[in-house]
Amino acid sequence: MTVPGNARTMQISRRTFSLATVLALAGGSLGYLPPVPAVAAEIADGGFEVSHYGVNLRYQLAPEVLSGTTTILGRATRTLPTFDLHFLLTVSSVSVNNEPAAFTSKDGILKVTPKRSIEEGDDLVVVVRYRDNPSDRTGDGSGGWGWKRTPTGVVSVGSPEWWFPTAFDPADRATQSVVIVVPKGLQALSNGELPWYGGPEPAPGGDKWSWTNNVPQAVGVTLLAIGRYELTTSTGPDGRPFTRAYGADLGDLRTPARLSVERTPEIVAELSKWFGPYPFKAYGGLVDSTFASVVATATRPTYTAGVFAGGANSSVVAHEMTHQWYGLQVHTVGPDTQWLSEGFATYAEFLWSEIEGLGTAAEVAQFSFDRHPADDPVWQSPPSHPDPESHSAFPIYTRGALTLQALRTKVGDDKFFTILRDWVTRQKTDEAATTAQFVALAEEISGQDLDALFQAWIHAAERPATGPNGAFTAQRSAKPKSYEQITANSHLFATTGHHGQGPK
Numbered sequence: 001m002t003v004p005g006n007a008r009t010m011q012i013s014r015r016t017f018s019l020a021t022v023l024a025l026a027g028g029s030l031g032y033l034p035p036v037p038a039v040a041a042e043i044a045d046g047g048f049e050v051s052h053y054g055v056n057l058r059y060q061l062a063p064e065v066l067s068g069t070t071t072i073l074g075r076a077t078r079t080l081p082t083f084d085l086h087f088l089l090t091v092s093s094v095s096v097n098n099e100p101a102a103f104t105s106k107d108g109i110l111k112v113t114p115k116r117s118i119e120e121g122d123d124l125v126v127v128v129r130y131r132d133n134p135s136d137r138t139g140d141g142s143g144g145w146g147w148k149r150t151p152t153g154v155v156s157v158g159s160p161e162w163w164f165p166t167a168f169d170p171a172d173r174a175t176q177s178v179v180i181v182v183p184k185g186l187q188a189l190s191n192g193e194l195p196w197y198g199g200p201e202p203a204p205g206g207d208k209w210s211w212t213n214n215v216p217q218a219v220g221v222t223l224l225a226i227g228r229y230e231l232t233t234s235t236g237p238d239g240r241p242f243t244r245a246y247g248a249d250l251g252d253l254r255t256p257a258r259l260s261v262e263r264t265p266e267i268v269a270e271l272s273k274w275f276g277p278y279p280f281k282a283y284g285g286l287v288d289s290t291f292a293s294v295v296a297t298a299t300r301p302t303y304t305a306g307v308f309a310g311g312a313n314s315s316v317v318a319h320e321m322t323h324q325w326y327g328l329q330v331h332t333v334g335p336d337t338q339w340l341s342e343g344f345a346t347y348a349e350f351l352w353s354e355i356e357g358l359g360t361a362a363e364v365a366q367f368s369f370d371r372h373p374a375d376d377p378v379w380q381s382p383p384s385h386p387d388p389e390s391h392s393a394f395p396i397y398t399r400g401a402l403t404l405q406a407l408r409t410k411v412g413d414d415k416f417f418t419i420l421r422d423w424v425t426r427q428k429t430d431e432a433a434t435t436a437q438f439v440a441l442a443e444e445i446s447g448q449d450l451d452a453l454f455q456a457w458i459h460a461a462e463r464p465a466t467g468p469n470g471a472f473t474a475q476r477s478a479k480p481k482s483y484e485q486i487t488a489n490s491h492l493f494a495t496t497g498h499h500g501q502g503p504k
């Protein structure tokens, strides 16, 4: 995250940090995160916890106008004479608990002063009405992908400040419902699922799309896409709704995109065997030709069409869907723990390679290790303090995954997968995960002292003396068939600000 050093940024730096944390929640999804101060809890306290965002929007293209009413349900965690929301658009009215409230908007902060002070523990119902042209607004540079116009509409990933007001607390996960009326013939997509009767419904001025995610998610992993998409919903083998949308302009990339994303239910079924129950009630994907990266938006990753330029790439689907566990459930803050999401998602690509018959996880790990001899500078940047200047995928993605293979070698399959599953259930809290917590859990479940292993793989600025498969002496000459695809995916993630942050 680049924080320009101007007065405006200084003024809102408190929020900027907390937004950075929100983005880190997007988890695992962040490409290269510059250092984020480990300050989260205190500065992120917006004074209330949101339980639900109810977003009602109407969008028109020419001229571009977004009008909306967002209802926030929450609870005060301290006395609140005023409170702040993060929002860029022009607001016409705010009410708090059904009474008009005073407000000011400046630099992306909507400061609300309720008629009467809110006491700790009070329920809050905040209604914000607004109307604006989002393309006229610029963010504070603190993250997300902003408001990206496309030839037929807009894609907004991890950037709710362009379309609905949110609280700052990055630990806040809320359910959300998003209703959008768009001109007839366009599709509108967000997180979660359509109502039982599907969609869209005819509405005055266009078509109404209704999306609900009843499983709490962070605001940093929201998705809004409006445009011409080939949008399909069906029911996956596990009964979950499976919604995918392909840009109408994908051309030759449509087939490789479909060859990959259409397999999402099968991939989720495999991932669930390793990681435990899939955490959301819906899944799917969005493939867009103008969006520039790949981001693990909740329930439905957003893929740049370019990730399918080399042909079918189910590996990237395995990676993104893994973030629904490691990244969105277990979340991390800052680059030093990013391996806990990216290393896991990359390891899932190793595991998926095995299912596809393209090389076992052990083979992919061994080849990746052997490919980088001890004098290769990639080893000087360990996962626990990666070089912030580097855009190399190796330290966080590849070495993170090799760490997991080394752990698996050490503790055996049963305990290894128990550790991965328990890590999700135990960390499903509003607290950011740390490497020390993971090591403690691995030691508890395995009954082994693992300090030396994690010291060598996560902390030391040198190549571990022993490879990921232990005392494995025979260097493999054959390159696993999945190696180039997995490496290309990691490179794309690390260089495009995968999941919302970093270079854009």
Ligand SMILES: [Zn+2]
Pocket (backbone or CB within 6 Å): 028, 029, 030, 319, 323, 341, 342, 345, 493, 498
């Ligand atoms: Zn990732």
